Amino acid sequence: MDPNVTLALIAVGLLVLVVGAAFLLRRSGTKTPPSIDPSAPEVLDPDTEATARATAPESELTAPDDAEALAETEALVATEATLERPERAGSRMQRLRARLARSGALGQALLGVLSRDHLSEADWEELEDTLLLADIGLEPATELLDTLRTRVKVLGSTEAGPLREMLREELVALVNPEMDRSLADAPVTGEDGVPHPATVLVVGVNGTGKTTTVAKISRVLVAEQKKVVLGAADTFRAAAADQLATWGSRIGVEVIRSEKEGADPASVAFDAVRAGREQGSDVVLVDTAGRLQNKAGLMDELGKIKRVMSRTAPVSEVLLVLDATTGQNGMRQAKVFAEAVDITGIVLTKLDGTAKGGIVVAVQRELGVPVKFVGLGEGPDDLAPFVPAEFVDALLS
Numbered sequence: 001m002d003p004n005v006t007l008a009l010i011a012v013g014l015l016v017l018v019v020g021a022a023f024l025l026r027r028s029g030t031k032t033p034p035s036i037d038p039s040a041p042e043v044l045d046p047d048t049e050a051t052a053r054a055t056a057p058e059s060e061l062t063a064p065d066d067a068e069a070l071a072e073t074e075a076l077v078a079t080e081a082t083l084e085r086p087e088r089a090g091s092r093m094q095r096l097r098a099r100l101a102r103s104g105a106l107g108q109a110l111l112g113v114l115s116r117d118h119l120s121e122a123d124w125e126e127l128e129d130t131l132l133l134a135d136i137g138l139e140p141a142t143e144l145l146d147t148l149r150t151r152v153k154v155l156g157s158t159e160a161g162p163l164r165e166m167l168r169e170e171l172v173a174l175v176n177p178e179m180d181r182s183l184a185d186a187p188v189t190g191e192d193g194v195p196h197p198a199t200v201l202v203v204g205v206n207g208t209g210k211t212t213t214v215a216k217i218s219r220v221l222v223a224e225q226k227k228v229v230l231g232a233a234d235t236f237r238a239a240a241a242d243q244l245a246t247w248g249s250r251i252g253v254e255v256i257r258s259e260k261e262g263a264d265p266a267s268v269a270f271d272a273v274r275a276g277r278e279q280g281s282d283v284v285l286v287d288t289a290g291r292l293q294n295k296a297g298l299m300d301e302l303g304k305i306k307r308v309m310s311r312t313a314p315v316s317e318v319l320l321v322l323d324a325t326t327g328q329n330g331m332r333q334a335k336v337f338a339e340a341v342d343i344t345g346i347v348l349t350k351l352d353g354t355a356k357g358g359i360v361v362a363v364q365r366e367l368g369v370p371v372k373f374v375g376l377g378e379g380p381d382d383l384a385p386f387v388p389a390e391f392v393d394a395l396l397s
């Protein structure tokens with residue numbers, strides 16, 4: 001064969017092979033990576049997007065405004081959830097009754113002597129000693145014994161039941177159930193015609209439990225759905241304001257205080273009343289220091305506090321806090337306070353730690369004002385409104 005013809009046939013064969021290979025390659029679907037347009041919107045596969053959302057931090061998914069609102073709502077819910085709900089006043093005396101158990105010794109001692117046959121003078125003296133030891137005071141003790149002498153004769157019985165009933169009646173009468181023991185906590189109208197919260201000034205010697213009592217009363221009021229503001233006018237002891245602030249934060253009650261130690265207590269009391277007015281509160285309670293050693297100084301300080309609190313409406317209540325365990329010494333202090341400022345009610349604290357429940361009678365007689373609350377422990381709700389019959393029942397239990 002002609003060599004030229006052979007070369008031509010080989011060239012055609014090669015051409016056919018190249019064209020065939022190219023055709024096969026196209027058919028096999030080999031893809032070129034797509035070009036990326038950075039301006040084109042990214043389209044996410046729905047599944048991929050869901051996974052991304054689930055794993056991303058919430059802050060990356062929420063617009064800044066929404067995030068703030070969410071945080072605020074969460075904080076509010078958290079605060080409300082952590083706020084304590086104080087116990088209602090009505091159920092407290094029942095719960096705390098056992099704390100007066102040591103006072104119960106008084107009732108048992110009296111009944112023990114009264115149930116003896118033919119009471120001698122020595123028996124009556126024993127009764128008098130028992131009453132005096134319980135701090136009931138000489139005058140009320142003598143009155144009670146005189147009445148009992150007559151009634152024991154008339155009764156003519158040594159049976160425990162009738163004797164107990166008779167003693168109960170006389171003790172309740174001695175505690176005086178007629179006195180108004182309600183806290184003056186109703187809002188009033190100010191002299192300028194503007195609604196004004198009830199204002200309560202709390203006074204007493206340091207250590208008697210004033211600060212704790214202010215906090216405990218605020219819990220009684222919060223349990224009654226009242227809006228309360230506290231004034232930390234015990235500027236003598238910085239820790240007292242801190243203590244009150246802590247108590248307040250537990251129940252969502254605002255505490256007005258001065259950051260300056262030794263600040264003018266009257267100015268703190270004034271600010272507290274103003275805050276209560278501006279916020280439409282029901283009650284403003286003001287804690288004081290009561291550290292002054294002489295009557296003139298005490299009168300000056302408490303007088304000034306009371307005056308500034310009375311600028312737009314008279315002070316509704318002045319409560320004297322008295323430690324029941326301090327006996328005659330406490331009574332002397334009470335008189336000094338009563339001379340310095342007009343007391344309208346008494347809070348008798350630490351009755352849980354004493355057998356001297358008789359002080360209720362003595363202090364009411366001495367000051368002529370009612371015991372309105374009794375402190376029966378260190379717990380936040382261990383303060384109960386004073387109810388004479390319940391108190392006497394606890395003495396006789």
Ligand SMILES: Nc1nc2c(ncn2[C@@H]2O[C@H](COP(=O)(O)OP(=O)(O)OP(=O)(O)O)[C@@H](O)[C@H]2O)c(=O)[nH]1
Pocket residue numbers: 205206207208209210211212213234237240289290348349350351352353374375376377378382
């Ligand atoms: N057992 C008992 N302790 C009480 C009662 N009331 C108050 N206390 C305790 O008495 C102590 C003194 O209470 P505070 O409230 O700090 O006394 P205060 O009168 O404010 O004292 P100053 O701030 O120093 O003037 C605290 O340990 C209270 O827990 C009560 O009814 N029973």
